[in-house]
Amino acid sequence: MRWIGRALSRAGRKGCVSWARRAAEIAVFLLPVILLGGCGDEEEPPDLRQPAGWDDALRLPDAEDHDPAPDVVEVHLEARVVALEVVPGLMTEVWTYNGMLPGPTIRARRGDRVVVKFENHLPEATTVHWHGLRVPAAMDGTEHMQKPIEPGEGFEYSFIVPDAGTFWYHPHLRSSAQVGAGLYGAFVVEEAAEEAPLGDELLLVMSDIDIEEDGSLGPSDSSGWFGDYFGREGSTVLVNGKILPTVAARAGVPQRWRVVNAARARYFRFAVPGQPLVQIGGDGGLLESPLPVDDVTLVPGERAELYMLPVEGESVVIPRLDANRFHLPKVEEPGDLMRLELVDEPPGHGAPPLPARLAEIASIDTAGARGQPVEFMEQGDPGGAVLGINGQTDGSLTLSAQTNTVEIWTLTNATNYDHPFHLHGFSFQVLDIDGVAPPVRAWHDTINTVPGETLRIAIPFDDRAGMWMFHCHILDHADLGMMAMLHLMP
Ligand SMILES: [Cu+2]
Numbered sequence: 001m002r003w004i005g006r007a008l009s010r011a012g013r014k015g016c017v018s019w020a021r022r023a024a025e026i027a028v029f030l031l032p033v034i035l036l037g038g039c040g041d042e043e044e045p046p047d048l049r050q051p052a053g054w055d056d057a058l059r060l061p062d063a064e065d066h067d068p069a070p071d072v073v074e075v076h077l078e079a080r081v082v083a084l085e086v087v088p089g090l091m092t093e094v095w096t097y098n099g100m101l102p103g104p105t106i107r108a109r110r111g112d113r114v115v116v117k118f119e120n121h122l123p124e125a126t127t128v129h130w131h132g133l134r135v136p137a138a139m140d141g142t143e144h145m146q147k148p149i150e151p152g153e154g155f156e157y158s159f160i161v162p163d164a165g166t167f168w169y170h171p172h173l174r175s176s177a178q179v180g181a182g183l184y185g186a187f188v189v190e191e192a193a194e195e196a197p198l199g200d201e202l203l204l205v206m207s208d209i210d211i212e213e214d215g216s217l218g219p220s221d222s223s224g225w226f227g228d229y230f231g232r233e234g235s236t237v238l239v240n241g242k243i244l245p246t247v248a249a250r251a252g253v254p255q256r257w258r259v260v261n262a263a264r265a266r267y268f269r270f271a272v273p274g275q276p277l278v279q280i281g282g283d284g285g286l287l288e289s290p291l292p293v294d295d296v297t298l299v300p301g302e303r304a305e306l307y308m309l310p311v312e313g314e315s316v317v318i319p320r321l322d323a324n325r326f327h328l329p330k331v332e333e334p335g336d337l338m339r340l341e342l343v344d345e346p347p348g349h350g351a352p353p354l355p356a357r358l359a360e361i362a363s364i365d366t367a368g369a370r371g372q373p374v375e376f377m378e379q380g381d382p383g384g385a386v387l388g389i390n391g392q393t394d395g396s397l398t399l400s401a402q403t404n405t406v407e408i409w410t411l412t413n414a415t416n417y418d419h420p421f422h423l424h425g426f427s428f429q430v431l432d433i434d435g436v437a438p439p440v441r442a443w444h445d446t447i448n449t450v451p452g453e454t455l456r457i458a459i460p461f462d463d464r465a466g467m468w469m470f471h472c473h474i475l476d477h478a479d480l481g482m483m484a485m486l487h488l489m490p
Contacts, residue, residue, distance in 0.1 A: 004147070027050040045349020046240065050200050050255070051248040051343040058245040060186065060203055063104035072115065073108045079171075079183060080121040081450070087218045090215030095122060095181035102205045102262065103169070103185025110164045110192050122178075128157060129172035130187065131301060132180060132283055132427070135159040137466025137488075140424055142172045144467040144485065163443075164191045165285035166258040166303040168205070176264050176475035177220030180232060182209060184262040198280060198354070199254035199307055202247060202291060202311045206298065206337070207262040208234030214397035227382060230326075231265030231474040237310040237320065239314070239338045244317075246339040247333075249310045257306040261298035262474040267323035267418070267448075268336050271295035274313040278354065281305025284427045284443025288360035289401035289438045297323050299420035301446040301473035315341045324416040327451065361441045364429055364458040369406040372399055376423070376449055376472060376482060387415070387472070388481040397484035403463045410456050413449040419482065420473040421455075422446040425464060431456040446473055467488050 001153070033193045067074035082099045083091045097103025110113050120126050125148035129141035137145050139159045149155045171178040171281055186205050210218030210232065222232060249255060261268050264438035265362045271277070271294060283303050288340050311345040320335040379393055386393040401407055408431065411421055427443040433455050449455060465488050 002144075003411070009169040017407055044350070047348045047349055048253050049250075049348065050253055051153065051250050051345065052200045053251075054200075054248040055202055058202075058204075058240040058242055058247060060102060060105050060205065060240055061100065062107045063098070067115065071109075071111065072113045074115040074117065075104075076117050076119075077103065078119045078121055079126055081123070086209060086238070086241065087211050087215065088385055091212065092209075092211050092215050092217055092334075094209070094217065095178060095183050097183060097185050100185075101182050101238075102207070103183070105185060105203060106169065106187045106251070106268065107190070108161050109190050110121055110133065110161060112189075113158065113160050117154065118157060119147065119154040120151055122151060122194045125150045125173055126178060126183070127155075127173050128169055129175075129424070130157070130159070130167065130169050131422075132167040133159070133187065133189075134162050134425060134427065134462075134464070136464055137425065137468060140172075140321045140466075140468070142424065142467075142469050142479075144469070148173050161189045161324060163284055164189045165283065165443075166203075166260060166281065166305060168260045168262055168301075168303070170262065172469075174220075176232070176477075176479050179262065179475055180220055180234065180264040181217060186258070186260050188258065195233055199256035199309070199351075202255050202257050203240070204338075205240050205259055205262050206238070206257045206259065206268045207241075208237045208264075208266050210234040211236050228385070228476045228480045229385060231476045233263070233266045233322050237266075237335060237337065243339060246341050248341045248343055249308070250343050250345055250348050251310045251312040252349050252351060256305075257308055259296070259298060259304045261300050261302050263300050265300060266479075267297060267299050267325050268337075269295055269297040269321040269323040270318055271321060272308065272318055272340060273316045275308060275310055275340070277318075278307040279293070279304055280307045280311075280354070282442040283445045288353045288361045288441040289357055295321060297448070298320065299323075299418070299446060299448045299473065301420060301422050309351060310340075310342060312347060313342055323418075327417065361429075361443065363441065364406055364460055366406055366408055366431070366458050369408045369458065370401070371408045371410060372401075373410045373412070374399075374470070374484075375412045375414055376419045376421070387477050389471075392484065393481035395481060395483040398487050399484065400459055400487040400489060403488055403490050404460055405466050406458060406460050408456055408458050410454060411447075411449050412413070412454055413451045416420050418451070419449050419477060420446055421449050421470065422473040423459065423470045424468045424487070425466075426459055426461060426468070428457040428459040431458050461488055464488065
């Protein structure tokens, strides 16, 4: 538990005032003598140990780093089909990276060069997209910037990771089918030097997969047009590739949850019954300041970081709440997502308070910024409608912009259902939703759009010219026409 050491050194730095007060509180009840030694000597070391084996049931393995250089991470990634027991008692031919579901976690530090030696052993061509990472256009993994990687072929991705945060990787060719079959993994970029410990990390990759009764993978085009139009939600909901896994926790000992929604279409919304949750990060790293939340919604492609400091209470099942992306009056019964087991141990203590300011996020100077509208829409008869952007339903829409400028995009949704907007290669800030600024400044690359709402985002473009996609991240919708390009020109 790497961060205990940091907590100790931080506690030491903080001086003795708060610790003396804490010691005094204890002294009143228990240990009158400890104050006699003067400030410093009476300090009780923090007890911030997680329960033994707390994350054994769902810890994801990191990809091996094959480069000894401290600032280079070299990962070997191989896409292949393997039989895995996802549903107990059934074997399923899952499409995987390195035989794992999800794929191995790629872990680097901000500023590192990441080299991914990729090989395709799937029965069809693929690419790898680095979702949320500000990489050069040629490394973005879309067919506009890269030749599809055919079966038996390889490709070497190489880029510097300029931002800390929780990202992920997945194919961008037949992405709905390939992601739905199991191709996704987390990509964590840590701060070069973290100032404050924010809890032991628990990475949670939420997804689903369609598994038939005999264990075979459901067809990627199930239900035909209905599947395309409504977005395919797999029969089996997974957290880190597992059904209803358990994480253990101990009152007073904080956990930092990095959550990724890697589903092709499903929205995830959840709360932890009896436990307070504080959102500390989003798509692009830490928020400006902590934001207490009742529940969390993650649209496909989106990430959140949560600070979970358990209070004493009962073990609970964390329910999956209805995100109601169809805006239907009837709310489905909550399903189950995972279990939180609160161990019966004396509470830990000494967790430093969350800093009031988590990150410096400068506001974007929008003076003189050019505006562009982006409207998600649909066309055609019920039962056969196609989806599109700005009136184009064949993916042919191309907006242009200039490098090193700021643009304000006004996102609207003229359909009846929610659609998550995703822009490749660049992070943006939300200026306002229906004129109301968000409570906390944050970086996004994926954000929900709700019918009838107007969302204004500010995008600072840098010098990475090229063709960048933007699309609905319900991947079936992207295939059905909610797909467009941004041509960023010098
Ligand atoms: Cu959509």
